[in-house]
Amino acid sequence: MSLLLTISLHNLHFFAYHGLYEEEKILGNHFELNVVVKHAPPELPVKRLDDTIDYVAVYELVRRRMEIPTPLLETVVTEIAKEILIRFTLAEEVFISIRKMYPPISYMHARGSVGVGFELKRKDL
Secondary structure, eight states: OOOOEEEEEEEEEEEEOOOSSHHHHHHOEEEEEEEEEEEOOSSSSOOSGGGSOOHHHHHHHHHHHHTSOOSOHHHHHHHHHHHHHHHOTTEEEEEEEEEESSOSOTTTTTTOOEEEEEEEEGGGO
């Protein structure tokens, strides 16, 4: 049994143009993401960046993906998870959640958000 180390990126905020409805594609929306990546470092304690997952590189991957307008949040989180596992060979598991802060739902504006979460394990790629 290998020990897994976790890196987390919390409350990442982006303005993007994800959504099914035309007004979402034009006006955009605020999004919040959380990313958790679990990996088995080659040795403990971890003393070198090469022996862990670089959270700056994970952030850049997420930032670039958020710039691509996409109709479904499900597509966004599944593609980010898969890309993390492909790019970071140490990664074993990824969990991503995304929230649309101001969904175009009557009476919900400024009172709630909607979101999607996804977990992917390397063995399931």
